Amino acid sequence: MRIDEASHADLEDVLSVERLAFGEDDVAELVRELVDDPSAQPLLSLLAWDGLCPVGHIMFTPARIEGAARDVAVSILAPLAVVPGAQRGGVGGRLIEEGLRRLAESGAELVFVLGHPEYYPRFGFQPAIPLGLSAPYPVCPEEAWMVMELRSGVIGSVRGTVLCAHAMSRPEHWRE
Numbered sequence: 001m002r003i004d005e006a007s008h009a010d011l012e013d014v015l016s017v018e019r020l021a022f023g024e025d026d027v028a029e030l031v032r033e034l035v036d037d038p039s040a041q042p043l044l045s046l047l048a049w050d051g052l053c054p055v056g057h058i059m060f061t062p063a064r065i066e067g068a069a070r071d072v073a074v075s076i077l078a079p080l081a082v083v084p085g086a087q088r089g090g091v092g093g094r095l096i097e098e099g100l101r102r103l104a105e106s107g108a109e110l111v112f113v114l115g116h117p118e119y120y121p122r123f124g125f126q127p128a129i130p131l132g133l134s135a136p137y138p139v140c141p142e143e144a145w146m147v148m149e150l151r152s153g154v155i156g157s158v159r160g161t162v163l164c165a166h167a168m169s170r171p172e173h174w175r176e
């Protein structure tokens, strides 16, 4: 398997992975909107390939923390998708690790995700709300809103509410 940055030419492959993984169109539509959303730039979009077949996709978009005492370089991981035939084979994990590596290189300090509370902690994510870092909208269960730091010492030094890209800033995107 190889992981490459997704270009504009890969958009239909990205959307197809999202549709197959989620079994509906909503998340693919969000991805399409994020690609065209100036407030979501610069985004990081990675595709996992098994030969000529796209099997997984991950996207990270910039965000900021309202109420924080200083500017923190923040990113949101959403969405992550692996096609049903490739699930539970480590593709999701490799996409997360590669994405976090690239984000750290580009200077990101905190990464947030709304996702399965049993899955993301294995990569270093922890519940964000007890750390004083709220989601853009109320989330349920609260443990599904998680954060990890890419620069040590940031967690604990900032508190506030995460504000995300415009296209993601609708309550329907914040239901786990």
Ligand SMILES: CC(C)(COP(=O)(O)OP(=O)(O)OC[C@H]1O[C@@H](n2cnc3c(N)ncnc32)[C@H](O)[C@@H]1OP(=O)(O)O)[C@@H](O)C(=O)NCCC(=O)NCCS
Binding pocket: 021, 022, 080, 081, 082, 083, 086, 087, 088, 089, 090, 091, 092, 093, 094, 114, 115, 116, 118, 119
């Ligand atoms: C969730 C998802 C991205 C994981 O990708 P993956 O490549 O299958 O995951 P990996 O192979 O890296 O890791 C496998 C582990 O993930 C965990 N896992 C997979 N799906 C899970 C789910 N829905 N809930 C909780 N844990 C899950 C399992 O613990 C599994 O470990 P096991 O095989 O030892 O049981 C993928 O299953 C997927 O695309 N699902 C549908 C779309 C989705 O729900 N995306 C949102 C993620 S928040």
